[in-house]
Each structure stands twice: as C-alpha cells, then as structure tokens.
Amino acid sequence: RKEVEQDPGPFNVPEGATVAFNCTYSNSASQSFFWYRQDCRKEPKLLMSVYSSGNEDGRFTAQLNRASQYISLLIRDSKLSDSATYLCVVTPPNFNKFYFGSGTKLNVKP
Amino acid sequence: EAQVTQNPRYLITVTGKKLTVTCSQNMNHEYMSWYRQDPGLGLRQIYYSMNVEVTDKGDVPEGYKVSRKEKRNFPLILESPSPNQTSLYFCASRETGGEETQYFGPGTRLLVL
Numbered sequence: 413r414k415e416v417e418q419d420p421g422p423f424n425v426p427e428g429a430t431v432a433f434n435c436t437y438s439n440s441a442s443q444s445f446f447w448y449r450q451d452c453r454k455e456p457k458l459l460m461s462v463y464s465s466g467n468e469d470g471r472f473t474a475q476l477n478r479a480s481q482y483i484s485l486l487i488r489d490s491k492l493s494d495s496a497t498y499l500c501v502v503t504p505p506n507f508n509k510f511y512f513g514s515g516t517k518l519n520v521k522p
Numbered sequence: 523e524a525q526v527t528q529n530p531r532y533l534i535t536v537t538g539k540k541l542t543v544t545c546s547q548n549m550n551h552e553y554m555s556w557y558r559q560d561p562g563l564g565l566r567q568i569y570y571s572m573n574v575e576v577t578d579k580g581d582v583p584e585g586y587k588v589s590r591k592e593k594r595n596f597p598l599i600l601e602s603p604s605p606n607q608t609s610l611y612f613c614a615s616r617e618t619g620g621e622e623t624q625y626f627g628p629g630t631r632l633l634v635l
Contacts, residue, residue, distance in 0.1 A: 420562070446623060455612055455626035456565070499564065508572060509580065510555070510624065514564035 413438050416502050418513035426521055429490045433516045435500030436482045444507065445476055445483045448499040450515065456499055459485075490520045524549045526627035528613050534633045535603055543598045543630050545613030551625075552618045554596040555580070556588065558609040559629075565612065571596055572618060603634045 418435045425431050437445075445462035460467065462474040462483050473486040483502075487494055500513035526547045535541055547554065555570040557580075567580030571590040585607055587599040596615075600607060610631050614624040 416564075453559075453610060453629070455628050457626070458623045461623065507618070508553075508570060508578070509567055510565075511567075512557075512565040514562060 415439060415511035416500055416513040418500050418516050420514060420516060422517040422519050424519045424521060425490055427490055427492060429520075430486065430488045431490055431518065432484060432486045433498055433500075433518075434482050434484050435513050435516075436480075437500075437502045437511070438481070439502070439504060440478075440481060441505050442481075442502045443505045444503040445474075446501040447472075447474055447483075447485050448501055448512075450497045450499055456512075459498070487518075490518075492520050492522065494518060495520045524625070526613055526615055526625050528611075528627035528630050530630060531628065532631045534635065536635050537604055538602050541600050541603060541632075543600075543611060543613075543632070545596045545598065545627060546594050547596075547613075547615040547625070548594065549615060549625065550593065551615035552593070553624075554590070554613065554615045555624070556586070556596070556598045557612045557614065558582065558607075559612065560609050568598070568611075603632075605634050608632060608634045 447459040448456040449459045450456045466475040471488045497515040499515045502511045552573045556568040557565040559565045566582045569588040571577045613627040616622045616624040
C-alpha cells in the first residue's frame with residue numbers, strides 16, 4: 413500500500429470556482445503534513461504546512477483529519493495561475509523521510 | 523540568495539557510463555536528500571543525509587550512491603546507469619529537528635540510452 417495517495421485528476425474548473433483535494437496517508441503515526449505546488453515538471457514549492465487545527469492562507473485552506481488519516485486542500489475563487497499539480501507530503505515521526513503523493517492536477521479555465 | 527543548485531540540468535548518457543549529478547546548498551542546512559520523479563509515481567526518495575558523513579537509504583536506492591563529505595554538497599552517483607534510471611531528479615535540503623519544509627533544486631533531467 414502506498415504511504416500517500418491522491419486522486420490524480422485532472423480537476424478542470426472555471427475561474428472563480430472552489431475546488432477541494434484530498435490526500436490519504438497510511439501511517440497513523442505520521443507527524444508532519446504539507447501541500448506543495450509543482451508547475452510543469454519544475455521543482456516543487458511549498459504551498460502550506462498543514463496543522464492539526466487547520467490553517468488558512470488567503471484563498472487556500474488546509475485541514476488535517478487524523479482519525480480518518482487524510483488531509484485536504486481547499487482553493488477558493490480559483491485563478492488561472494492556480495493551474496498546477498498539487499502534491500501532498502507526509503513525514504514519519506522522526507522527520508527523516510518525506511513521502512509524496514503522485515499529485516493532483518488542477519486546470520483552471522477562463 | 524538562498525538556494526539549492528544542481529548540475530547538470532540536462533544529461534543524455536549511455537548505459538554503463540558512470541555519472542555524477544552535483545547538488546549544493548547555501549543555507550547551512552544539515553539535511554539533504556535526493557528524489558526521482560516519474561510519471562504517475564510522484565517523487566520517491568533515493569537517499570538522504572542527516573548531516574556530514576551520515577547517509578541513509580530512501581525508498582528507491584538501488585543503482586545509486588551518495589556521499590556527504592561537506593555540509594553544503596550532496597552528489598548523486600550512478601556507477602553504471604541503466605535506461606530505467608531515466609528520470610527527473612531533484613535535490614532538496616532543510617533544517618533538521620522540527621517540522622521544517624524542504625527547499626528543492628531546479629531538477630536534473632536524465633536520459634539513459
């Protein structure tokens with residue numbers, strides 16, 4: 413079983429739409445959670461960390477559900493520039509490894 | 523400017539010809555790591571290093587070697603490349619000891635013929 417699983421998409425949405433991605437992880441002892449953004453096979457860049465209490469950064473909201481072992485990313489008022497692949501990342505308790513999901517592709521259309 | 527650099531950015535080689543991809547960071551990070559990215563599989567960790575002279579296997583270490591003689595450098599060595607090592611490779615670094623995120627290099631596209 414994969415450590416981290418994501419729906420590959422693509423999610424095709426119009427500008428201004430709200431879109432949500434989920435990511436499930438298999439290790440209940442996982443410690444840290446992140447969402448990264450990757451454009452066209454360029455390097456991944458941190459979008460936001462995911463905290464137990466949930467966190468928000470502008471149009472982006474991330475949440476963690478430890479009981480069901482998933483994290484989510486909500487994007488409100490989608491922009492064309494949000495088109496990218498979104499990677500879910502999970503680390504074990506000792507933070508020495510990083511497990512990436514295969515990514516969810518988002519296409520925001522005019 | 524804080525950054526992770528990789529060289530070369532693009533490389534075409536032939537089966538069996540040893541190659542090294544260099545990685546360097548200027549942020550004084552203790553932790554460094556190598557990943558490969560393949561379609562449909564996401565990023566998979568090859569090797570990581572918690573500090574100088576400390577390296578450990580990730581999930582796909584077969585066919586790769588690394589060394590960490592200095593804090594800033596973490597080269598990836600392919601002693602005898604094979605076509606199944608054709609991939610996009612990323613180096614990354616971060617602080618240790620907490621929930622710090624990673625900073626990635628720009629990637630190296632490798633084609634093994």
